[in-house]
Amino acid sequence: MLKKAGVLPATAPERLRVLRLDGRRSVEQIVDGYRIQCQAVRDLLVEYLTERSPDLDHTSLRSNARNLCRLFWRDLEIHHPGIDSLRLTPEIAEAWKERLAHIRDADGRPVRPRVNYRSELVYVRAFYEDIARWAADDPARWAPWVAPCPIKATEVTRKKVQSRVKARMDQRTRTQLPLLPALLRAVEQHRTDAAECLNTATSTTDGGQFTANGQELQRCRPGASGRVYAIDPATTKRRDLTHEESAAFWSWATVEMLRHTGIRIEEMLELTHHSFVAYTLPTTGEVVPMLQVAPSKTDAERLLLVSPELGEVLTAIIFRVRAGKASLPLVSAYDVFEQTWSPPMPYLFQRRFGTEDRPLTRSYIRECLVATSNAAQVTAGGRPLQWRPHDFRRIFVTDAIRSGLPPHIAARVCGHTTVDTTMGYAAIYPEDVIAHHRAFIARRRAERPSEEYRELTTQEWDEFLAHFELRKVALGTCGRDHGTPCAHENACVRCPLLRVDPAQIPRLEAIHANLTDRLDEAKEQGWLGEVAAIETTIAAAAQKLEAMRTARETPVHLGMPAVRLSAGRSNSRERRR
Template sequence: MLVHYLAERSAVLDYGSLVNHAQMLADLFWGDLQRHHPTISSLNLPDEVAQAWKQRVRVLPDGRPRRTAHAVFLAVRSFYLDLSQWSMEDPARWAAWAAPCPISEADIRGYIKETRHRQARMQQRTRTLVPVLPQLVRAAEARLQRATLLLQAARSAKPGEEFTVEGSQYRRTGRDGSHWRPTALFLAPVGEPGPRFDAECEENNAFWTWASIEVLRRTGARIEELLELTHLSLHQYQAPTGETVPLLQISPSKTDRERVIPADPDLVAVLARIIRRIKGTGERVPLLTRYDGYELVFGPPMPHLFQCPSQHRLQVISPNRIREFLTELALRADIVHVDGTPLRFTPHDFRRIFSTETVNGGLPIHIAAKLLGHLDLNTTQAYVAVYPEEVIRHYRQFVDQRRTHRPSEEYREPSDTEWRDFRDHFSLRKVALGTCDRPYGTPCQHENACFSELRASSGSAPR
């Protein structure tokens, strides 16, 4: 029955969504019930069995709360309601499986709250990543520049020869043993600890890391849309004024709806550099087939832009490799949060940053929705509701207006004595609150000697 149900639902789901749906129904729901109740054979669950399952699904195997518990409840509720509806339309096939739904409206009532919490986490992540995005961009550019210089120097050097690039010394080597190849561009640092590396591979990874970041942050494209870009995606539009506007066509992906993005000069320069690289000495972009991991099919041969040598042949770059590029660059650049925790970028982070910066920069939200390919403005609103510009602007106006009614001498520069008294106030307050590790409000066995000493050192008479 589960197989037939999922086959019916597959008509309106892509492969990734179908796998997720199957995992929730077959594993988290029915598989869990069979593990705890081996004799169960009906969807008409006793109340105690249903309640016990709800408690188990809210917790992960390691004891942490499951964030997607409400999504599982919704999938199971839809499953039962679908069977009830289908049993009336085709009773011979589905009526035997119709049963009361164990998921009530009260069980899914927290879905909206969980959705808001998820949006808050995404918005907080965007607020964290926006300030460090320039650092990531500079790191990608610096890495590409250094890798290009290393590759040029390695090609000019002979096997065993040493050379210097940007103050660091390297020696060109080859493979060890019988597999040593004089033509291999392996480099080893001289005088510094470090592994040997392939200069061509380093330059290739540096270039596609830089290209991925530039295209993602300038288009807001999804990762699958990025990898589906081809030479045929570039178009030109002749405006009524006679101006030629370059356009980038995004193929249908998640919403099966294509869109066209006006390309700014910086994006055009990045795409032109990519095309020159993949053309090489040829006149055309090589045609490659791409494997769609969401639909599990191979596409037709196309002049894909994101293609590079891998395992001795040209291949379209995979989504996992793009993610590895971004993770490796963030580690190399030592990008951390204010508390010192490492920060990581994912391809979808650039989509949120793009939407936030465009709308907060003055672009109407319905235009941003078209650029992002959203069918619902509420989806775009969830992406861009990161900085409450209207709240900030009106509050600053309120503060400025309130200052006009305050005495002007309150805004003068404080004297050195006032600054010293201000700092001493907080030092004395810390001692009074018990920063010497004694519990607050308890008597001090040293009769507050530290408090008196601090008073004396600050020039005030001890009490």
């Protein structure tokens, strides 16, 4: 107001908040904020972060500087005064990593383990590796600082951590996806109830009693801001009905917007009235509405098709923000990542705050979703679920892929550079595995000869059953395959396929004794051919008896496998010997 009245100069910012925020700082200002003593290392860090800055947003740049300047080098200077080289001894490196592994109080005592310990090590390892790689291209600039990295590759491996996070997120998605319809009904009901309560209170005189959604409330005298308040006689607390209605609407708009598009929360908050694009299909000439998503995390612009359901949501948002005006108000938004103010734009997600229009912030959206989660009371396992903005992105990807959308198309819709990132968002269900396995079997059967999958005849089935009926013999079970003839002409004692039943060992011993008597008779009569046949049968019976007794009385010791040179365990020196 002072600027519009001419009291402040034209160069003054539009809002007082611009002066209260730090804004962007130069690399030198960021590094100097950590009071590094060694001037040479300070200049190196400034030069390194300046080299990295084009690839990072301002928040990531400051996070990188915090890790390298405060957690790494400043900590070394405090515990090792006068240090001026990146070449650390093993003792100094181990002591530093031990200090980094815990969050410490002002006196240096460990309070709790650092959750992102490995992530902090990644920054330092990348610092050493970048200098070594850049030294090959510009040795005069970087070669004097090349030193062995004090962090091993195994110390920054995050495969197990990422696997646990992926499993936890997948389980969260599997839990939330079936409950999404219940949340949508609750959000819609919460929005309707809040609007009804506000309208009823507005039409009630000051101090009057009114009933809304089954609750008895008393209208308060309106303040200068124009907000509507009411007192709940049961708790004697004053409720801001205007704020409740606004939060309920924007919760509904956020849930609907995120579930229909799968965009990130920062991309949603950057949507403007200019984001709508009309696209003409080249084949049919039909004009379809598209939503242009501004570059965000991957700096890749993309277009999303506006479905009829999404169109209704966008219409409700525009109607609310316009508030009867011809166009949307122009507001400036603060980018928390780049820490800059945007030019005045007709943002879709904005609200009236006091005497001015302000764009919605990430914190406000999260507060609205927390209130909605508490009001919805959607439970899983007896506990209420808390819904976050990024949950809807995972649900969108999982539902799209399960519905048949190819992963590479889903990657393009979500703005991912690789399909692997998209599949990391998709939660695989057990029924998905079963369905895909069945589809694989169906495709394999279609490619094989149909003769292998024809229906069995009654005669073939009877022959199959009869085979298994014939496998039962006096001494046990015959292991002969179906469709193969008996090679020993039913002389089961000789057959190696006979699996003797342990309960039939006395019968086998009686057969062995009878064969011995027959052998004596054949020798007395001079039946030499019969003698040879009986001796073969006796040998087979004795072998089966010995095997059965050994298996029943003593266990079999398999021993330990020997390690040979061919197993690949020996070194080159041993092979030369």
